[in-house]
Amino acid sequence: MGKLDVITIIIIAANVIISYKGFGDYSFFDKYKFHIGGVQRGEKIRLFSSGFLHVDTQHLLFNMLTLYFFAPVVTILLNPFYFVLIYVGSLLMGSLLSLYFHKNEYHYSAVGASGAVTGILYAAILLRPGMDLYMFFVPIPIPAYIFGIGYLLYSIYGMKKRIGNIGHDAHFGGAIGGYIITLIVSPELFKTNLLMIGLLALPIVLLFVLKKMDKL
Template structure:
């Protein structure tokens, strides 16, 4: 019996995050730090920043979301695209691409650094919208809401909060991670867009 890619990612992320708690030096070495990337060419930070988290709550929230949706998406990717490697590619791209705009905005800002797998987790979560737009999602385990409606609300909120810049949450990373999750399957298989539209026009609750 082989471990799922999702479970391997969760275990690896949990080990790195937990062993970094209370160790600012370790977090500094791994965090997404645009200034260090720009000044010292530490490009690995685009990846490693996604394997460390602020605390247990931050880690658990991201990994629970990945657990709930990752395994299903992993199987869908295996069936639709013929290999789970595309799911892994989605996750890796989700760690890197959503942070590109943040990098260019903060590459001369010594004080800015970020950690967490939110961009990749958002990419995994939002991929489900393309395959099952009317799938029911329970944000925070509370209110049932169709995936496509949740996607619109989430994107709008993330875009708005990113423009305001009123807190320390990486709303732009959430936004671009979600966009990646929506676009990636269609780039791999363009005919999925027609299937998505057909399902979107036939709501199932």
Template sequence: MLTFVLIAATMLVSWLAFENPKLKQRLILWPPAVERRHQYDRLLTHGFVHADWQHLLFNMLTLYFFGRGLEGLMTQLVGPVVFVFFYLSAIVVAILPSYLRHRRDANYSSLGASGGVSAVLFASILLQPWTLVFIPIPMPAIVYAVGYVAYSFWMDKRGGDGINHSAHLSGAIYGVLFMLLMEPRVGPYFLQQLSNPQFR
């Protein structure tokens, strides 16, 4: 499954970056490098490096739990390549508001797959809001999503860890819009599922 390929690639690149600070500095989003050196690849590569193992595992567990089902549905509807395009484009789209806000700030940097993972999370929740997830305890997906966003807001206000928590919200919006544009029937289906809780 392509979800596993994305997870494996992210874990490999993150691990290499943990061992090689120069590689990490080349891959993170650092606005002056994009603005002055035209290293536009950083808008994507920052999503494959992480601050630490905890940050990496949190994102990859979320991608594991929610990416597999979403990949299966997208493959049925439009083909397997769409899921990869969705995930990679979400990383880029989710970072754009932060990049535009900080594009002349040499003290700003960002890293992590949070934008892409958040897009996958919220796109999945449109399909199965009451599915139980086990991160770290059993809870409905919709509850996990609310907690995920609340945590992101709190960490964004707190700041100081180099992780772009505000990208979670941008990614969430992109994930919902992408799903609704790809398959408009998802909207009414989500509302019907939301009003009829079934834990599974």
């Protein structure tokens, strides 16, 4: 995928350092996690800070590996500034969508970079729809858009089963953020990748409709 730039390394390092601080300091974790009651009390920093906390090492590793694979596509085909814009915008969009879906659940909480990472994932697929991924224990290449759609479908399962303290709603909130911001900063994609734009819109719409219908 290319060499990681300094900005991506800084973001990964920030996730690792802050997450490990949260692993060993529950008061820190509790203060900065996404929490409906806290946000409604005016603690808006939680919308951002929760994106750098994780439940455990496995959760952190999965998100950072995904970011590692897809970040270079965005930084190379766009630029580091747009990468940061997409990352932060997707993180906040994921938190805002979670807030919208759970606004009446005072005690609802979640953490994770999933929203930001899914935004970068969707941006990378829009920019390079033909790329393949080679995953551990899978001997054949996987089309990136299949991985992207599967990543979102996993969020349905996560929301249904309430797996961990993870912001599964933020997965497709982040996807929406990455999708929209990428198309704004790179409108020529409507001419070159219209089919992929339509394909990647389907799971976003589907997941949103399913959630709104409370069928999860």
